[in-house]
Amino acid sequence: MPGAPTPGFCAFLDGTQESELLGWRGGAPIVLGHVGAVIRLRADRRLVTWRRPRIERAIYAPWSYTPKAPWRERLPEMSLVDTSFDDDGAPVVRHPAAFLERASAAVQAARERAELALAREWCTAESRPLLVDGSISMEAVAHSTVAVGLIKSHRTLYVNADAVPVVFALRAGERTSVIRITPRARPSVLSWYLRMREPAGGDPLWGLVRVEVSDEGRDPGPRADTVSRWVLAEARPLSLPDPRWDTLVYPVRSCEELLRGLRSHATH
């Protein structure tokens, strides 16, 4: 990939979620969910918070099977989210594990909503590049030319079997060609794999990230080069001691640290 790493991102978005099992009522799990999302703006090499972080706390429980009243009384400031039904409105099997799984999915959805809301806010108000931790294949954001998604985990490889060795063989600073990912229910995005650090010990996923940009323009190659250079520039400083430091860029870690601080403050 031609050119040296060059800082290009002005802001970084990330969200966090935490679930805490408060107890059981009639076999139903009562889960406290805490989600947050924040954009950290980089100015003069320092990170500051852009607007207000989004923080939400809610109690997740199958309220069809357990009364809300005591919780409303004890925690009046919290919203109560029903986990009796799935996203399609079908009832969840009355099984503690199923309720727990549903609560977890609901908390994750809440986090994604918080991130999406903040990303939308940025894309509406700003024209400067925003790095989003995770996929941008969300409506509105996926069409924005300012948002760039950075995916660190690779449970799914978006290449065919023949190309897998090519991805694994990437050296530091190398990228794959651009591919179009077209999810069924979401807008399509352009994506490519990029190796941020030399693979250590032969781990094929070490330092490997997938980059997503909006599916705009006819010749994505130069844009992929530019964005890749931006991503590579974020390889410093290291995000140690975070164990994901090979792919976690420092400003995203800063988002997580800030949200952790706010979570701790809220708990107290």
Added chain:
Amino acid sequence: MTAGASSGSAPTAAPLGRVVATERHPNTPHEFRFWTALESPVGIGTIVRVDGTHPVGGQIPRVYGVVVEGFSYTDLESALHDVMGHDGEPGAPALAPTERTEVRLYSAAVLRQLPEEPLQPVPMGAVYLADDHDVAAALRMDGYVGVESGAAIPVGLYTAGGMEAPIYLDADFLLGPEAAHLNIAGVSGLATKTSAVEWLLASLFAHLPESKGSVAAVCFNVKGPDLCYLDQPGELDDGDRHLYDRLGVPPAPFAGARFFAPLKPDGVSLNTIRSHESLLHNVRPLTWGLREVLQFAEVLLNRDDVDAKADALIDFIKERVIDRDFTDAVLSAPHRVRSFADLEAWFRDLLTGLENGRGGSGSEQWRTHHIATIRKVRNRLSNISTRCAGLVTDDGTPSDLPWGSFEDRAVYVVDVALLEEDAQDLIFARIVSKLREHLERRDLGVKHVVVFVDELNKYAPGDGPDTYVRKMLLDIAERGRYLGLVLFSAQQFRSQVHRRVVGNAGTALFGRMDADELATPGYAALTPATRIKLQTLSKGQLMVRHPHFTQPVFVRFPRPAVMRGRDGAERFPQAADVTVEEAVLRSLRVMEPSLTLAWVQDLVALYGEERVLAARNACLRERPADVRAFVERQFRRVVPSRPASAPAVTPLRVLPDDDPYGI
């Protein structure tokens, strides 16, 4: 709900930090931590205010603190991670697009809590930079600043983050009676110690209210020309003038300064660096007669050498011989001893008489005093006149400080810099004793006297022999405040000064300090950061300890408005040794410019050097309106010699040729 402070502190625009406490580092009633933005103007010594959030007894707690330690760290767990992150290239950090998150954490010592009871740990809250009112409250200056019965003496300006606040000392704790004395420590060569004392005297003179009584200062100039030009204006820059203006002290030299110095051993010229003709108008000789010196003979005599028998003889001489007509069968003639020369003649006559058995005396004993004791005392006392030549006058008339007529706000500088150590000790001991005597009798002329002594390491060392001077300094330090006798002392190494001298100093100032000195136990109470700051203080900066301040405070003070010793020595070079006639003319012409060298030469030719010098000394003491007449009155009328006329020669009668009898 009222804020804890009773002062009229205006709400500060924005907090500069927040109090933070963890289980590992909890707040206490005397210490707390807070973090700030990276650009915060907080530093070691900054005074801050914490406003609590929850009322205690209906009052929002307010805490004042002074920053004593600072910490900075990032989110790194190990330095190795940073090295790895930059591939071992120190220059690489500049390439990183993001700076690591950095924490600025400060530890502050509590100066004051409001309300003062119940005394609780410092609460969480916003931290503000202290303003004027906050500083006054924090240092408990509100008890004496702006209070009718109080007397606040500005010691310097506290500055932090663009804010300035005058720091005041309480006169009752500087001059007594509550506490007293001031000690200043600092390395040599920065002129901080002397400058600070000169500045503080100016401030004291400007701000001590009349209701607190009059004050004068006696400064011993023990080295170089440091204090020799206190009446001459010095160079000030705009920064100094601003400080003078802000602290309300006129930037002027000490108009009422008077200078005293002994004569050189020749008894002709003043033994001081301030001997330039144009400065002699307020320099007076410091000369003492035999009586004055003998009163303090023990300062100069080796106690191991002079035993009780010798003491008894010295007492006898003081009581029965000096300034009296003394007759004894052993003596060849009556003696009136007024000078060391007279005393030597008396001894010589006495010993000769004893050796010759004059008056029927035994040769070994005279009035219970053994001849060996007499010889020993003679030897020791003769040594004094040699060691203190120039200080001891042979005409028996002392020229001394104006005992009984000290003036308010006047500085009396005694220059002993060029003297031998023994003479310095003698001068110091006698002047301090006289000050004490007069203050006890309340007839000195002023209510308070500040005695400034530099080089306390030499005069009051923590170890070494128990000298007369050290005893006197201890006496001032421990009992002086009841009399109004206040010691301002200075030295390089505070740790090496007698503990009771520095321990009794209510106020302590510290200039730049030596690292070795700061490593001594006396500074253990200071944090490492405060010690580092003390090591790097620049000229014009001091750390101040005062009884009202629970923690030391850093201040700036202006250059004294007097000429620096080095500048003075260059501008007014020391006069070269001159003839007796020239020396007499130079010192008298200050009072009467019309005098001529020829007039003095005539006097010397007529009456001799010794008598002319005595007349000159008397004139300097009395300062008469008509100098010429006064000097001439000092001499007995002497009929001028005239060449004898040739006696009339009676011609021999010529014998008549015819006179056979020759008639």
